[in-house]
Every structure is written in structure tokens, then in C-alpha cells.
Amino acid sequence: MTESVKHFLDLDKFDKSTLRDILDLGVAIKSDLSLYAKSQPLSGKTLAMIFEKPSTRTRVSFEVGMRQLGGEVVVLSQSDSQLGQGETIADTARVLSRFVDAIMLRTDDPRKLDELAEYATVPVINGLTDLTHPCQLMADVMTFEQHRGPVAGRTFAWTGDGNNVSNSFIQAATKFDFSLRLACPESLRPDASILKWAVDCGADITVTADPAEAVDQADCVIADTWVSMNDKEAGRVELLTPYRVTEDLMGHAKDDALFMHCLPAHRGEEVVNEVIDGRWSVVWDEAENRMHAQKGILHWCLS
Ligand code: CP
Ligand code: NVA
Helix, strand or coil, rough: CCCCCEEEHHHHHHHHHHHHHHHHHHHHHHHHHHHHHHHCCCCEEEEEEECCCCCCCHHHHHHHHHCCCCEEEEEEEEEHHHHHHCCCHHHHHHHHHHHHEEEEEECHHHHHHHHHHHCCCEEEEEECCCCCCHHHHHHHHHHHHHHHHHHHHEEEEEECCCCCCHHHHHHHHHCCCCEEEEEHHHHHHHHHHHHHHEEECCCCEEEEECCCHHHHCCCEECCCCCEEECCCCCHHHHHHHHCCCHHHHHHCCCCCCCEEEEECCCECCCCCCCCCCCEEECCCHHHHHHHHHHHHHHHHHHH
8 A cells, every 4th residue: 555645445544634634625615615616725636436335425526626726527327437356446446546637436345445445546545434434424423513513522322233334433432531331132243353352442332232222312313324325124123113213212212312214214114204313413413524624534545
């Protein structure tokens, strides 16, 4: 890996102050877009986006964000590129590095992301793997702080499947100094090595099987789909039904608690309409902040 290349792979790879600087950059661009639109800081830069899984928010937020800062994008999918015909990730990295200034990858296996970063000579950005979703967490921290001030010292509660977004939440709690309680069935807990890393770092993370215990007096409650892309349903709905975010469950949180969800939501499964459309919900700001947070990431990677 070229040491000087500024990849955005996972939150655990950053020191706390660099992550805070990237987030602050996103907030600064958001609050004075006209200044950045005028200076076009990414003029002449091109981002390639490779999607091996579907996306709405990631694709549109990166594309619009790049254009608003003066840059261009090229989108590749597995089905219409040579990746789907067996060209290796390493060779794809070498070739794309000759054409573009940064590469975003959404894929299944996190080892593909590592291979891309190993062989690319331009920054690589993690647009979601089966293991993590760090861009989402930058937007989530931005969203909480937009509504309630600093995340440090606050308590977040995750309820449902211990999936890729929950793993990035664990990394974010460790790096942004908030407490995290995760309520997951025994068989769907977050990644054990990420949990161990967080505990070894001294983070305040607890895992329980009881959603009411996790949500008790929380500042923010988070849900995500029960069946992530590539997952098999295989009994998950039955197993996860007690983890649904309802008005009753929100009643265990602080009165001014927020509700967040990375979207897409499966209304009536992991969250009921009364919550996602209710007074707690900041999910539309959260979706918008994907673009603002990623502008900070792009600016950092490309400067
Ligand atoms: N939250 C998120 O990453 O959404 P998309 O799958 O639509 O990109
Ligand atoms: N956990 C979900 C997140 C989607 C943005 C998935 O991986 O499908």
C-alpha cells in the first residue's frame, strides 16, 4: 500500500482527532456551500464508484457531492464491467488508478476492499462491505450533533441484527467517545473481533439480548434492516420481532431521544411508522448528511 495515500477504509484505522477533523470539514462545507461551490475544490478530480451491491443513498450522495465541489464521477457495476468477468481487484486497482483520483467500493467481502487499497495508488473509500459501513457513521454522528450537540458522553442504543452498520457504530463509539448498548439475539451479535478491539480500547460498549435494557434512558435509538443485502432471511424475522422499535420501546429512552436508521427501512419490521415518522425521527436529515459527511471525506482524501 502506498503509505502517503489517504484511504477511508474503516474508523478504527484513524486517530480520534483526524476523524473529528474530517467530520468538521463536512460540517464546514455544509454550512457554507456557496463558498465551496465557488472555489470548486475538487475541480479536475474524478471519483470512480464500483457497486457490487445495490444502492440509492450512497450512489446519489457521492455523485451529487462530488459534482457540487467541482468534480466528476464514473460508476461501474459488477454486471457491466470486467470485474464480473473475472478481472482481479488488484488489476482493476492498477488500471483505475491511471484514470481517476479516488475509488469508492461497495462490496461483500472486506478483503476485496483491502486488496483494492493495497494495489491502488489513489485513495480508496469504503462504501459498505458485509463487515462495516463507515461513511454511514460519519453521517450519523453529524446528524446527532446537528440536533443535540456533542456525541461525547451520550448513550446510543442499537436494537436488532448485529450487522455491518452496528460494527461501524462500535468503532464510532470508540473514536467519538460515546457509550453504546447493543440489543441483539445471541446468534446475531456484532463482529466479535471488533467488539474485543473496542473493549481493549476502553470503550463503553455493552451487549444484551434485552432491547428495553439497551434503550433505557438512551439519547438515541438506532435500528437497521433485519435482513441485510446478501443475508438469507432464514428465521430472522421471527427471531428479531422482539427487537422492533415501537412507541413503547422509545418510551424507555430519554424523553428527547432521537431515532436513527441508515435506510432503506422496512416499515413494520424493524421500526413502526409511528416512530420513523414520529417526533423522535431524524432519518431524513441522516440521509442528507451522507452527502455532507462524504464531502468532508472526499476533500480530506483528495487534498
Ligand atoms: N444507507 C445506505 O447506505 O443506503 P444505500 O444502500 O441506498 O446506499
Ligand atoms: N445493513 C444494511 C445496510 C444498508 C445500507 C445492508 O448491508 O444491507
